[in-house]
Structure formats: structure tokens, C-alpha cells
Amino acid sequence: MTASPSKSRFKNPRARYNFVGRTCSVTGVGAYVPRRILTNADLEKLVDTTDEWITTRTGIKERRIAADHEHTSDLATEAARRAMQDAGITAEQIDLIIVATITPDMFFPSTACLVQAKLGAHRAAAFDLEAACSGYIYGLEIAQQFIMSRTYDTVLVIGAEKLSTIIDWKDRNTCVLFGDGAGAAILQNRPQSHGLLTAVMGSDGLKADLLCMPGGGSRCPATAQSVAARLHFLQMDGRETYKNAVQAMQTAAREALQRCELAIHQIHCIIPHQANQRIIDAVADRLGAKPEQMFVNVNKYGNTSAASVGIALDEAVRCGRVRRGDLVLLVVFGAGLTWGAAVIEW
Numbered sequence: 108m109t110a111s112p113s114k115s116r117f118k119n120p121r122a123r124y125n126f127v128g129r130t131c132s133v134t135g136v137g138a139y140v141p142r143r144i145l146t147n148a149d150l151e152k153l154v155d156t157t158d159e160w161i162t163t164r165t166g167i168k169e170r171r172i173a174a175d176h177e178h179t180s181d182l183a184t185e186a187a188r189r190a191m192q193d194a195g196i197t198a199e200q201i202d203l204i205i206v207a208t209i210t211p212d213m214f215f216p217s218t219a220c221l222v223q224a225k226l227g228a229h230r231a232a233a234f235d236l237e238a239a240c241s242g243y244i245y246g247l248e249i250a251q252q253f254i255m256s257r258t259y260d261t262v263l264v265i266g267a268e269k270l271s272t273i274i275d276w277k278d279r280n281t282c283v284l285f286g287d288g289a290g291a292a293i294l295q296n297r298p299q300s301h302g303l304l305t306a307v308m309g310s311d312g313l314k315a316d317l318l319c320m321p322g323g324g325s326r327c328p329a330t331a332q333s334v335a336a337r338l339h340f341l342q343m344d345g346r347e348t349y350k351n352a353v354q355a356m357q358t359a360a361r362e363a364l365q366r367c368e369l370a371i372h373q374i375h376c377i378i379p380h381q382a383n384q385r386i387i388d389a390v391a392d393r394l395g396a397k398p399e400q401m402f403v404n405v406n407k408y409g410n411t412s413a414a415s416v417g418i419a420l421d422e423a424v425r426c427g428r429v430r431r432g433d434l435v436l437l438v439v440f441g442a443g444l445t446w447g448a449a450v451i452e453w
């Protein structure tokens with residue numbers, strides 16, 4: 108059945124029902140976080156920090172740490188299983204698997220291929236996507252393109268990280284901030300259904316050095332010296348990253364809203380990248396959003412990079428903060444630099 112353009116409440120050409128009756132709907136979400144909890148009190152024993160500093164500067168109280176035998180593909184697979192159950196689909200129905208991660212199991216093959224094998228999704232093509240903390244929204248946008256172009260009907264997007272393996276546990280500037288976990292979504296063509304209205308993506312490679320892991324790639328392969336110099340750990344200029352995050356997130360959010368001809372007060376739930384409570388508050392303030400519109404769980408999981416908004420979206424749906432017909436705004440920022448925003452009619 109072909110959907111009528113008149114049924115859309117949006118005039119914008121990128122809004123839903125504009126691609127001859129196809130809609131990219133989020134039909135299921137799922138998340139998985141490891142059992143082990145690392146509290147701020149635990150970190151006080153590792154580095155020169157305090158619960159008070161971490162709480163007031165970031166809002167983080169605890170984060171999850173994967174077990175040694177639990178790899179990024181395991182976290183991703185569990186989140187995917189939950190999303191598939193939510194959507195009511197089997198592995199055989201999946202056409203494409205996209206895994207957004209900066210902590211793949213290995214350089215190659217892709218973590219997406221490992222997830223494909225674990226799920227038994229034999230029909231699916233699979234690849235990894237690297238856009239750091241922005242990866243989940245990049246994944247949604249790519250999935251939408253494949254669905255709207257009629258290439259695929261069912262796409263599994265996963266953001267998954269085992270950041271604990273690239274954290275320098277001697278660096279108090281970074282080790283208090285991050286955690287492990289995975290969030291997943293099933294996107295499907297559902298004519299006349301609700302869906303992903305728009306997604307905005309952006310990047311600025313001139314600021315690549317602000318947040319990076321210098322070692323391990325072709326520029327600085329692993330050597331005894333590179334390990335001794337701690338180049339295989341994440342490094343960040345926190346202050347500059349903070350400033351860029353606030354600016355890029357508000358700009359991306361504004362662009363996504365503008366494309367859908369929506370005002371901020373029409374959005375029921377805003378799910379920002381969960382990096383720092385102060386960044387979230389600053390973005391809300393600049394967008395003119397009310398605190399009750401913001402969904403925040405950074406206190407429980409810290410910054411899980413590509414998994415962050417996926418985990419938060421899943422929680423927001425499960426606890427009833429996002430309900431059928433609601434307008435949801437996702438907004439992210441990460442290394443690259445990269446950023447993005449997406450509007451979904453749930």
C-alpha cells in the first residue's frame with residue numbers, strides 16, 4: 108500500500124512518506140551492559156580523584172566494565188538479540204548489520220561479521236562503521252539510505268564498545284569518564300508507519316588530535332616503545348573537546364529540527380550523547396529545552412561512546428519516557444571530530 112504524502116504532518120521534503128511509500132521505522136531497540144559496576148569510590152583507590160570531583164564535573168557515579176572473556180562482539184550480539192526480540196524478527200530476516208565501534212574485537216575482520224556469525228544472520232551483509240561517539244546516528248542514517256533506496260528492508264544497527272581496554276587506568280583525566288556497553292536498533296521499511304524523519308551528520312578532521320588513540324594504526328604500529336609511551340590508550344584534551352561538543356551538538360540539533368520544521372518544544376524526549384551532565388545541561392540551555400525533556404543516564408554508565416545513545420534510547424522506551432507517536436531527538440558528538448542529530452517519530 109502506498110502512503111499518502113498528505114498524511115504527513117511535515118512539509119519538509121526529507122520528512123517521512125516522501126520516498127514513494129517507504130518509511131524507515133525503528134521497530135525494535137535493545138541494550139546490554141556488563142554486570143560489573145565500577146563506582147567512583149573504586150576509582151578513588153586507583154587514581155588521585157574523588158567522588159565529589161567526578162560527580163560535580165561529570166555527573167557520573169558509576170560505569171560498567173566488561174569481563175575479560177566478554178568482547179565488543181559479545182556485548183553487541185546481546186544488545187542485538189534484545190532488539191530483534193523487541194521487533195519480533197528472526198536472524199534470517201536481517202539484510203544488513205552495521206556495528207559502530209572504536210573498540211572492535213580485532214582490526215579485521217569486522218566486529219559486524221563476528222556478530223553476524225553469533226546471531227546466525229546468514230543472509231546479512233555486515234560491516235563496521237567508525238565515527239566514535241557519533242557512530243550510532245551515522246549508522247541510523249546509513250540504514251535509512253539503504254531502506255529508502257529499496258536496497259534492503261531490514262537493517263540492524265549496533266553501537267558497541269569495550270572502552271575499558273583502551274583506557275589508561277593511570278590517567279585520572281580520562282579513566283573516570285568511560286564505560287562498556289552496547290545499544291542496538293532494528294530499522295525496517297514499514298509503509299504508513301512511524302519512522303526516522305531525518306538524520307544530520309558532520310565532521311571536522313582538522314581537530315582530530317583533540318581526542319584520539321595515537322598507537323596501533325599504520326602511523327604508529329605497536330612496538331615496545333609505543334607501549335611504554337602509553338600510545339595505545341585514549342588521549343583527550345578535555346576542555347577543548349567540551350567546548351566543541353556543546354557547539355556542535357546544538358548546531359546539529361537545530362539543523363535536524365529545521366529540516367523537519369519542528370520547534371524544540373514539540374520534541375517529547377531529547378536523548379543526547381551521555382558524556383557529561385554539564386555538556387547535556389549546556390546543550391539543553393542553548394536549545395531552549397526544558398530539563399524534563401532531556402533523558403540522562405550518564406550517572407549509571409558514564410560515556411560508552413558509540414553505544415551511548417543506543418543504551419539511553421532503549422532505557423527511555425522501556426521506562427515509558429518515549430511512547431508511540433512521540434517525537435524523539437537524538438544528538439551526538441565524538442572524536443574525529445564528528446557529530447550528528449536525528450529526529451524519530453516513535
Ligand code: UT7
Nearest residue numbers: 156157160164240279280283345346348349352382383441
Ligand atoms: O565522548 C565525546 C568526547 N568527550 C567529552 O565530551 C568530554 C569533554 N570534556 C569534559 O567532559 C570535561 O572537560 C572533563 C570532565 C574531562 C574535565 O572537566 P573540566 O571542568 O574541563 O576540568 P579540567 O580539565 O579543566 O581540569 C580541572 C582540574 C585540573 O587540575 P588543575 O590543572 O586545574 O590543577 C585537572 O588536573 O581538575 C583536575 N582533574 C581531576 N581532579 C580530580 C582532572 N581529572 C581529575 C580527576 N579527579 N579525575
